[in-house]
Amino acid sequence: MRLATKSTVPGEFVQVVHHDRCIKCKRCVMGCGFNALEFTDRVMPGENPCVACHFCTDHCPQQCIQIHERPYAQAGHDVWSPAMQKRIVRQAESGGVLLSAMGNDRPWTVLWDNLLLDACQVTNPSIDPLREPMELRTYLGRKPERIEVETGPDGKPKLKTKIAPQLRISTPIIFAGMSLGSISLSAQKSLAMAAKKIGTLWNTGEGGLHEDLQDYADCAIVQCASGRFGVHEGYLRNSAAVEIKIGQGAKPGIGGHLPGRKVSSDIAGTRMIPIGSDALSPAPHHDIYSIEDLRQLIYALKEATEYEKPVGVKIAAVHNVGAIASGIVRAGADYVYLDGFRGGTGAAPTVIRDNVGIPVEIALAAVDERLRKDGIRHEASIICAGSIRSSADVAKAIALGADAVAIGTAALITLGCHVCQQCHTGNCSWGITSQRPELTRRLDPSVRAEMAANLLEGWTEELKEILGALGVNAVESLRGSRDRLRGVNLTKESLDVLGVKHAGE
Amino acid sequence: MEIDARGVYYKQLNEQIREAVGRGETRIVLRNVNGQRYIGGGLRGDDVTVEVNGVPGNDLAAFMDGPTVHVMNNAQDGCANTMNAGRLFVHGDAGDVVGYGMRGGSVHVKGHVGYRVGIHMKAYKTQSPVIVAGGTAGDFFGEYLAGGTLVLLGMERDGKPLVGDYCGTGIHGGQIYLRGAYDPYHVSTEHIAVAEADAGEMKAIEKDLEAFAEAFGFTLGEILSEPFTVLRPKSHRPFGDLYVNRP
Amino acid sequence: MRHRWDWSKEISGCGLAGLISRRGRKVSGEVPIRAIANLHDRGNGLGGGFAGYGIYPDYADHYALHTMYYSDQAQDLTEDLLRGHFSIAHSEFIPTRPTEGIGDAPNLWRYFATPRSTRSETEGEADTVMKTVMRVNDEIEGAYIFSSGKNMGAFKAVGFAEDIGRFYRLEEYEGYIWTAHGRFPTNTQAWWGGAHPFCLLDYSVVHNGEISSYGINRRYLEQFDYKCTLQTDTEVMVYLLDLLIRRHGLSIEMACEVLAPPFWKTIDRPDMDPEEAELLEALRITYAPATVNGPFAILFGHSRGLVGFNDRIKLRPMVAAEKDDMLFISSEEAAIHIMCESPDRVWTPQAGHPVIGWLDESVTS
DSSP, X not given: OOOOSSOOSOOSEEEEEOTTTOOOOOHHHHHOTTOOEEESSSEEEOSSOBOOOOHHHHHOTTOOEEEEEOOOOXXXXXXXXXXXXXXXXXXXXXXXXOEEOSSOOSOOOOGGGGEEEOOOOSSSOOOOTTTSXXXXXXXXXXXXXXOOEEEOTTSOEEEOSOOOOOEEESSSEEEOBOOBTTBOHHHHHHXXXXXXXXXXXXXXXXXXXXXXXXXXXXXXXXXEOTTOTTOOHHHHHTSSEEEEXXXXXXXXXXXXXXXXXXOOHHHHHHHTSXXXXXXXXXXXXXXXXXXXXXXXXXXXXXXXXXXOSOEEEEEEOOTTHHHHHHHHHHTTOSEEEEEOTTOOOSSEEHHHHHHSSOOHHHHHHHHHHHHHHTTOXXXXXXXXXXXXXXXXXHXXXXXXXXXXXXXSHHHHHHTTOOOOSOGGGTOOTTSSSOOOHHHHTTOOHHHHHHHHHHHHHHHHHHHHHHHHHHTOSBGGGTTTOGGGEEESSOOHHHHHHHTOEETTO | OXXXXXXXXXHHHHHHHHHHHHTTOOEXXXXXXXXXXXXXXXXXXXXXXXXXXXXXXXXTTTTOEEEEEEESSOBOTTTTTTOOEEEEEESSOBOSSTTTXXXXXXXXXXXXXXXXXXXXXXXXXTBOOEEEESSOBOSSXXXXXXXXXXXXXXXXXXXXXXXXXXXXXXXXXXXXXXXXXXXXXXXXOSSXXXXXXXXXXXXXXXXXXXXXXHHHTOOXXXXXXXXXXXXXXXXXXXXXXXXXXXX | OOOGGGGGGOOOOXXXXXXXXXXXXXXXXXXXXXXXXXXXXXXXXXXXXXXXXXXXXXXXXXXXXXXXXXXXXXXXXHHHHHHHHEEEEEEEEOOOOOOTTOOSOOEEEEEEXXXXXXXXXXXXHHHHHXXXXXXXXXXXXXXXXXXXXXXXXXXXXXXXHHHHHHHTTGGGOEESEEEEEXXXXXXXXXXXXXSSOEEETTEEEEEEEOOTTHHHHHHHHHTTTOOOOXXXXXXXXXXXXXXXXXXXXXXXXXXXXXXXXXXXXXXXXXXXXXXXXXXXXXXXXXXXXXXXXXXXXXXXXXXXXXXXXXXXXXXSOOEEEEETTEEEEESSHHHHHHHOSXXXXXXXXXXXXXXXXXXXXXXXX
């Protein structure tokens, strides 16, 4: 039985306003999507707790608001921390399932930070990426095992092998799938514009393709997930590629639930469901209970698109990921998208987000190795996602065997996100994950697209610097070259799975 | 004086040359050179001339500071490496990386030059190095050029493009002269300003062209029979916008 | 020009020299020895070697298996394996002479042998030889088959190349193709198996440079049952060539396009023939893991000729020359003048574009 409608659990943050500098413009009050500020005779903390989204601090012309952690002294206890106690109280009050957004926020080891890259000294030269060619162009999709060449009537060699459709991207970084619904149309449009500018891909997520984004369909991966929202023949045909979404790193094995309050008319129209109704994605695809069923769906999509689009499969990184990925490739997938346990979400049960799945570093290494052992590595590309934070992470993922990485949270940060993890509330002050028009119209795609594109450009330049230091001038020469990585402070087991030597070896 | 270099290891050969210069010899003729490195390396003496017969080894005239060297055959890689002053004439082709980081003096090559020629030459006050090549050049001609002058004549092309790809990439000082037709594909205009040479610019290299003509038996008229293009950096800080401070 | 006293101070990298007579005229092994001696300072005395083609006319139809043994047991195990799969026409010590500077030689044997039967219908003779070589090198401790082609052989050791040539009495051999290598090993300990050339079947490679893409090249090859056992990056080059040319049926020119692919900028050129661009793109994306990146100059000997080949931005030197039916390739022009007094033409090959000397068909048939 639910007790009080308003929780007794205190908020974690509090705003401190320096009234001597405040000019009472009220931008902060009006800007807060969470109603966490109010104005009486002056700006005061409001009815709802502050979530530290920093919309107010970043928009205060006087810079007179600061957000502090709310002091809440308790007798110190490492096991029964205040956070743990708050969760228990919250559930005691409600009997509910704790919900979170973004990715796993527990202090798990980020293995990227225990991997270090190589560089050339003397025995082979480093290459100067600013003045010599440095190639990052990447093709995602099935490759033949070998090329057959025939001689044409003019005596010149000609390609005989038929090459499966490929996704050509200018840099090995794409945007992760984030549905219209989980994020706003302005946010999706920003990423779509950035992808088009850079020559890479964005991903519709499972919520369909809004008609305003038709111009960006040719650089969109369109998802076909268990809810089949917005999936129709034109959606599939106009895309760059089709992705069957099986799972998501933040919530492996869990379906989706877009609450009816986020289902605005835009979203209703795109998903083809009534306004205000919940959009429920089943946990599994009910036409896929086994691997042969996956094959059936992959080929249904290939038939529907006349074999002109790559069809990929996105899975969460779980314990047996190597064998699963091998099955996916044998089932005909053109790429496997691995989402690690730190991957983000618009909403997931906290217990799942924080405790299910495995690190993507490990999953990536296991999948790449398994596909090689099975002799099918060329049959599919690997996309690695789930907390790729920097170009260093990108380079390390590529060295472990990824063909490309996908970025979700990093992309949202370019749109203004401060990782307050309240996406599921629909109150995002920045207009990224909310659907309320007064909030979403703040997000100007023309500005934010530039910022998202700038991030890709900056990372791309940094990748070139890394490749140059490694003495290679094409990204394929780093891809899978695990001898260019060394581990520090990792267990022997981790090193074995990663296929990486310890530093000094 | 003459030195027979046949079968002599480079250390002994270069010792003999330095000893001769120390004794006051001003004209040294080397016979039967084949692959000995560092000939003229670090050598001083503005009045000294060394004539090399045979193919000298790598790093010919590296760090040289004053003398004149004539190579009567082809030269290998790395000639005039970081040369400070003096003159080098190669009466055949020269290999890769001619005049790397050259600080002053001149190199004249009758024939072709290899890859990465004139990389990061620099000029300071009265020091301004010059390389004139009579044939064609490989890729990365004038890469990182920081100062001085590169002149590529293409008198004989042997079916090759005048200049290879990535010509002048990263140029941030100095100038590159190209004589006659070249493939614009090989010259990125992102950082390079391209223009036909004007009278003043031609005047600036007149002495170097005369020296080339005289050394290798050409007339100035035939060298000037084709128009010259000058490549210059658009900026002395081509990568100024690339970096931002980490917050 | 040998001066052992100061080798450890001189740093420069490896030296290469090679020659081919297109008409199949035999040249004494003395010639490559003298050429590589001229490049003495490019090595450091920690490895060198030679490959000669046309040197075994009496056993031209047999695979010449050059083998080094570090124990009697390794020899017993290897010979048991060979007897199981091959008819051995002749076997003997590889003739050597005591040579100053060459010490601690393993037992060096050669077998002239033919696979008795292949293991399956689809497997050819060459596959059997390849698998046997991989198995011996991977599984029998202290045994290495370092040369396995017909009418050709590799000779390699730890020491200066010219001393190695004398040790193997190469002046007593005559071949129409020779390659030679003086080594300056950097990343691996000096040992006999790690010296160049690296060979499989009739392919031999000598290499100057370091393969910065070794990690992925090796992992790619492992998918095709190549086992990299010799602790040296160059090994992948010979296996890649075997895979691309013998097993995938690409021409030598196409294989070179794979190893040193044209830049995308070149493939994208508007004036590029669309069909050629399509082929080059397909080769690049299919064989991306076979791209050999980093500095290299190689001499690649095979039963039909000699190939000299550079990385695509020319990070290692290479010079070629011609006279009559002879083609000469070397790291430095000086070594060419040792092999040929007055060449008709000397030139610097373009980066990423092979120089190929083909044997006349009358020689190869």
